[in-house]
Amino acid sequence: MARRRHPLPPPQLVGLAIFLSVAAAAVAKTDQHDVTALNVMFDSMSKPSQLSGWKSSGGDPCGNDEDWKGIKCSGSSVIEINLSGLGLSGSLGYQLSSLKSVTKFDASNNNLNGDIPYQLPPKMVQLNLYGNSFTGGIPYSISQMDDLETLNVGKNHLNGQLTDMFSQLPKLSTLDLSFNGFSGSLPQSFQHLRNLKTLNVESNQFSGHIDVLSKLPLEDLNLQNNKFTGWIPSKLKDINNLQIGGNQWSSGSAPPGMEKGSALGSSIGGGGGGSGINGFIIAAIVIAVLLVALILLSVLKRNSSSPVSSHYLMDESGHNRSFAPLVDDAGGHKQSSAINMKPLENPSSISRTPSAVPRKSISDNEFENKLNYSRRSTDPINLVTYSSSDLQAATGNFHSSRLLGQGTISGVYKAKYADGRVLVVKKFDPLSFSGSSDFMDLMNSISKLRHPNISELVGYCPEAGHYMLVYDYHINGSLYDFLHLSDDYSKPLTWDTRVRIAIGTASALEYLHDGCSPSVIHKNIKASNVLLDDDLNPRLTDCGLAYFYEDTNESLGPGYNPPECTRSAGYVMKSDVYCFGVVMLQLLTGRKPYDSSKSRTEQSLVKFVTSQLHDIDALGALADPALRGLYPPKALRRFADVLARCVQSDPEFRPSMSEVVQSLLQCIQRTTSSRRIAGHRSISQRSEDSDW
Structure with a gap:
């Protein structure tokens, strides 16, 4: 029997449908950027029924006809x-930074977990996440919140050392870090x-002295x-509501010049009693003993021909055995970002005459820093200790x-346990370390x-040996696996996911x-070191191992090595x-950084692509075919502009990573604005001009 054909709707009805859909978008009262961020948050919390009025997509929380619980x-x-x-429960999603007008965010006393999102509403005045199960640390983006007055992240599972990120928070009056x-x-x-009036750090593992609080109101x-x-x-003792129990304070009066509880005083005083004068005498004796010890070490170093004594300062290749991250000095050369694991003063700076004093005196600050580092390096690390037999099984x-x-320094293995846990074990060559103390120094650097x-x-x-x-x-x-080794049945990365991976990786760098003090150079940035979690969020690995990557040609592999790295010190x-x-080029094109199967002119991705990044027609042809054209053309161009600056041959002309993050985020912000402006255009125009 012949199937009946339905007549096509008349053009008038098609036009009416288009008009109504455009009109609905135009009538919606709420900023669409805000709506999208709330939609993502709702999904990330597994669409809880408690949030009446919330939706997974669309909606109008600021409209008169909808009532979204908790939204003002x-x-x-x-x-x-x-x-x-x-x-x-669940997480807060990844688009909170889109909420440009939110000044108060209170999600306290819930069961939210995971890391606190790196990007938060930028104009916040009050942020309250007290009483949840958040892990990790305080996101560095909080340091940019000029208007922040209240920050409460108490009673979570946050850990690690606080980043030195509180310099630009002039209005902060209440800070609660307790019970973490x-x-x-x-x-x-x-x-x-x-302007800090209230500070609560109760029930943590903070150590050291509290001088830094002495001048706060x-x-x-x-x-x-x-x-x-x-x-x-002494100034803190006048605070009306002061609670100090459960610490290891020094008793008695502080020695002269140590009214503020300096590290020197705290390291000498311990928890014992004694008068201030006695403490001062002890301090003087300790300093004198240290100086004598340094002179003796210098003499022993000069007279000894034993390979053991020289190995104490240097390894076989003549490098200091310090596992602090490497940073650049003024001349662009590598140097350790922390005090090397060697005697307190370089023997070369001490006179050859045993009875002479050091040529360069040790300042109080330098001495204090060295004592502080000595204490930090022996602090217990808050990590799980595994036996070699356990990991072997x-x-x-x-x-x-x-x-x-x-890799060049280790093998990486999957570890499976009977209870279902799966971990990753990075197994070093035993010869990578001269002893357990060297390994523990590395541990202290990475764990922070x-x-x-x-x-x-x-x-x-x-x-x-293990x-x-x-x-x-x-x-x-890894991102490399996802881009280059996926089979035909694997789901390709969407454009939005690629942008999110780029922003997350840039934020980590x-x-x-900029967030670590001193700065940390990675030295092994490549797609195989960008891991993807369950939600395809990036996790940069191999951080803190720069010491081992002397030869970046060997560690990075072809296609990655910067032009300035013709020698190891050039990095x-x-x-x-x-x-x-x-890495961004691979996200854009889907190509490998170096592909020997290509023609000679196309083997090096950077060399082949660079000249085409500003050619609109060529850029479309370069886009990863796996995207099937499902990306906004303007977004592609802006993404290409950012990465083109990153791969410039002269390091001086490359942006900082902070500038890269801001450029990527501004692209998103400009996109949202263009969408609002385009709200009354025809559907065909809007789909052509939309971004990200």
Whole structure:
């Protein structure tokens, strides 16, 4: 029987449908950028029924006809989000930075978990995440919030050492970090919090002295149950609400000149009693003993021909055995970012005459820093300790079938446990370290790196000859695998996901370069070191291992090495930017950084693509075919503009990673504005001009 054909709708009805859809978008009151961010948040919390009125897509929270629980608007913008005590779980999503007008965000007393999103509403005045299960650290983006007055992240599972990121928060008056696992000293940038009235760091693992608080206008200070030492500055004793129990304060009066509880005083005073004069005498004796010891070390170093004594300072290749990250000095040369694991003063700076004093005196600050570093390097690391036999069993005796990758310094293996846990074990060549102390120095450096887009260290094996690092396993593997080794049945990365990977990886590098003090150079940025978690968010790995990458030609591989790296000392911070640009090129084109199967002119991705990045017609042809054209043309051009600056041959002309992050984020912001302007255009125009 012949099938009946339905007549096509008349052109008038088609035109009416188009008009109504455009009109609906135009009538919607709420800024669409805000709507999208709330949609993502709702999905990330698994669409909780408690959030009445919320939607996974679309909606009009600021409109008169919809009531979204906890949302307060002003005009077309969301200005407050109050989700306190609703029993919410899941995460907060990844688009909170789109909420440009939100000044108050309260998600306290829920069951939210994962890392606090790196990008948060930028204009916040009050942020309250108290009483959840957040992990990781405080996102560095908080340091950019000029209007922030209240920051409460108490009673979570945050840990690690606080980044020195509090210099630009002039309005911050309340800071609550209580009941977490923070460790290390209080950041020096605390001294810039000139309006801080309330500080609560109760029940953490903070250590060291509290001088940095001495000039703050504090009215409420809770330091209970930490590991603070030294004396309490006299000014702080006048605070009405001061709680200091559960620490290791020095008793008695502070020695002259140590009214502020300096590190020197705290290291000498310990928890014992004694008068101030006695403490001063002890301090003088200790300093004298140290100076004598240094002179003796110099003499022994000069007279000894034993290879053991020289190996104490240098390895076989003549390099200092310090595992602090490498940074650039003024001349662009590598130097350790922390004090080397060697005698307190370089013997070459001490006179050859045993009875002479050092040519260069040790300043109080230098001496204090060295004592502080000595204490930090011996602090217990808050990580899981694994035995070599345990890791051996979990990796099938490091069987080749469990090998995930083989680098120049280590093999990486998958470890499986009976309870279902899966971890990644980085197994070093035993000859990489001269002993357990060297390995522990490395551990201390790496364990302090905390960022949502950095692969977090969860454990280690310190047994002699079996040095291993343990990380979380990410089922989606590396970005390199996803782009270049996926089969025809794998789901390709969408354009939005590629942009998110670029921003997340750039944010991790920005943290290493600008958020760490001193700065950290990575030296091994490549797609295989960008891991993808369950939600395809990037996790940069191999952070803090720059010491081992002397020859970047060998570690990075073809296609990545920056032009300035014709010699090992040529690698500088802007070289990381170049390598990141190569990763962006792979996200853009889907090509490998170097492909010997291509014709000679196309083998090197950078050389082949660079001249075409500003050619609109050529750029479309370069886009990864796996995208099937599903990307906004303007977004492609802006993405190409950013990466073109990253891979410039002269390091001086490359942007900083902070500039890269801002450029990528501004592209998104400009896109949103263009969408609002295009709201009344025809559908065909809007689809052609949209971005990201």
